[in-house]
Amino acid sequence: MEDYMAHSKYSAARIRAVEREEIVWKWRLRGASLVDCAKQAGICVARAHQLLKARYDRINKECEESAELKRQLAYDELKALRLNLEPAIISGDIGAIDEARKINESIRKLFGLDSPDKHEITGANSGPVMIRVVYDDDTSGD
Numbered sequence: 001m002e003d004y005m006a007h008s009k010y011s012a013a014r015i016r017a018v019e020r021e022e023i024v025w026k027w028r029l030r031g032a033s034l035v036d037c038a039k040q041a042g043i044c045v046a047r048a049h050q051l052l053k054a055r056y057d058r059i060n061k062e063c064e065e066s067a068e069l070k071r072q073l074a075y076d077e078l079k080a081l082r083l084n085l086e087p088a089i090i091s092g093d094i095g096a097i098d099e100a101r102k103i104n105e106s107i108r109k110l111f112g113l114d115s116p117d118k119h120e121i122t123g124a125n126s127g128p129v130m131i132r133v134v135y136d137d138d139t140s141g142d
Contacts, residue, residue, distance in 0.1 A: 021051045028052060074110055078103050 023041040032040070038048035082103045088096030108114045123129040 020047075021055060024048045024051045025055055071110055075107065078107050078110070 020041040020043055024037040024043075027037040027040050028034075034045055034048055034052075037052075038045045041048060041051075043051075082100055085096045085100050085103075089100055105114075121129055
């Protein structure tokens, strides 16, 4: 019997925790401060912060999982396209070879395998960029 009571108590506590998280979340979405969110939920500011952090962590995880799924679907599609080009590539079809190169490039971009392009701004003869600062000394107010 005590085991059942402990479970019920936990369930009631868990329900209250979820309700408090919802209150904090809704108030925060309305633009309320962390202090105001905590007051509305009847909890301390530190606990409100924990609840919001946990909520954001769950949202981030869901987004990452969704992005990974989309990435995998795109990869599967590119891989199927590449396999369909295989006979033409083997026979030396230049168009198919070019398409395969583009598919491979897309795969590298999809997984971030290419190193980022480096852009550098330089002055004359690859030297430093000279900057001229002009101050307006006119203090006459005209």
